[in-house]
Amino acid sequence: MSFVRDLLRRHFVDTRPLQIPDYRRLLGGQAVAFVGFQLTAVAVSAEVFTLTKSSLWVGLLGPVALIPLIVFGLWGGAIADAMDRRRLLLTASMISWSATLVLVVNAFTLQNVWVIMAAVALQSTGFAIASPTRNAIIPRLVPRELVPSANTLNFLFSSIGSVLGPLLGGFIIAGGGYGFAYLIDAVLFTASLYAALRLPRLDPQGEVTAPGLRAVAGGLRYIMATPVVLMSFVVDIIAMSFAMPRALYPEMTEMRFGGSGIAYGWLSAAIALGAVAGGLFSGWVGRVRRQGLALTFVIAVWGVTVAAAGLAQALWLVVLLLAFGGFADLVSAVWRQTILQTYAPDAMRGRLQGVFFVVVAGGPRLGDLRAGATASSFGLVPAWVGGGLLCAVTVVVVGLAVPAFRRYQVRS
Known part of the structure; x- marks a missing residue:
């Protein structure tokens, strides 16, 4: 029995944080x-493709969301350090909730692609402030x-949410339409x-900096002066902007799987399915010490498997490779x-989480634009496969070129 317990501790997800009520409710x-x-x-992606029949329009959802993500992600992180x-x-x-309600009304009435774009921008604004704030709360x-x-x-x-x-x-889009899908989102958000x-009330600790350009600049200076932190952002930008195939799912569904809504759902959930598996079997993650090299390796794996998925013809194989x-990625x-x-003091943590959020949320949206634009110019397969291979090669070259990142080991 002790052997089984030891095996679970070493290889399965650590659930001890769930014993803390505030964290458990937040999660x-x-x-x-x-x-x-x-x-x-x-x-949203499916509705835009239905209204326009263009992967470029789907890709444009990326920059529409990206601008608020950058502006309010950085500013929101600074505010989180000051209030x-x-x-x-x-x-x-x-x-964010109000943006979802706009999508509900538009789907049942106007069905206007410009209203969708505006709602996506508003949703990104709320998400850009909430996400770094929530992540800055966790260490408290x-x-x-x-x-x-x-x-x-x-x-x-x-990731489980990204699967479900x-x-x-x-199923919902096929049976009830886009408006019903948005309505369910509005209910779940409560x-x-x-x-x-x-x-509880979570006032700032330590010295408070007014949440303006000076505060944002202070966070950026900290990142630029810390090569390991900086490279953790750079490799993620490479991974998402070069290899993320999300904007190509509607076109692949139509070309290879007859426009099936079920196939589209599986494609959209595939990456998250793999992330769920990664989370469940994550006991080993904290024991890896050479994390600079490890990050370079796993992002290269991400790029290669995405490229292979673009060549696969069977739905099950595409899903498996993306997973x-x-x-x-997890x-x-x-x-x-x-x-x-763990590196940042609490007084700086919100700003760094703001930059982290901009990179994590903005990178895939740059990837959406890249994928949509290259697919419109060169076709589905070159856009999908080429992006994955470019990611794998670039991350290895860049990751190994920075000595501090290459030699980085986790602090004990």
Whole structure:
């Protein structure tokens, strides 16, 4: 029996942070709301493609969301270092919720692609403020030694939402239409609002910097002066902007799988399926010490598996390859997030989380634009496969070229 317990501790996800009530509610509310968020993301891409019949239009969702992500992600992180984080999280959540309601009304009435674009921009604004705020809250709720485990649980449950949302989306869009999908998101989002309401007051600790350009610049200077932190951002930008195939799912569904909504749901959920597996079997992640080399390796694996998925013809094989890439992406995300949360003092943590959020959320949107534009110019397969291979080659060259990152070992 002791052997079994030891095996579970070493190889399966660490659930000790769930013993902390505030963290447990925050995680639960985020997990439920994220199912709806992913459901909306799938429905938006599909609705835009239905209205325009163009992957370029689907790709344009990327920059429409990216601009608010950059502006409000950086500014939101600075605000999170200067005010009660609970109140800021509630305000940002209400902004995102209102955007979902706009999508509901538009789907049942106007069906206008420009309204969709405006709603996506508004949703990104709320999301850009809420996400770094929520991540900056975690080290205030759990002991330092449990931060990596808390991050793994966050990514695990977000990945579960990324599986359930798209899979449900395939059925819901086929049976009830886009408006019904957005309505479900609006209902599920109330779980996140409840979790934020139950948090304690979380005033800033240490010296407070006014949340303006000076505060943002201070966070950026810290990143630029810390090569390991800087490279953790760079390799993620390479991974997402070069290899993310998300904007090509509608076109692949139509070309290879007869436009099946179920196939589209599986494609949209595939990467998250692999991330769920990575989270469940994550006990080893915290024991890897050469994390610079490890990050380079797993992102190269991500690029190669995405490229292989673009060549596969059977749906099951495409899903399997994307899932393997998702496994690698989850492991990478845990290491990068933990570096930021444990290196930074609390007074700087919100700003660094703001930059982290901009990179994590903005990178895939750059990838959407790249994928949509190259598919329109060169076709589906060159856009998909070429991006994955370019990611793998570039991350190896860049990752090995920076000695501090190449030699980096996790602090004991």
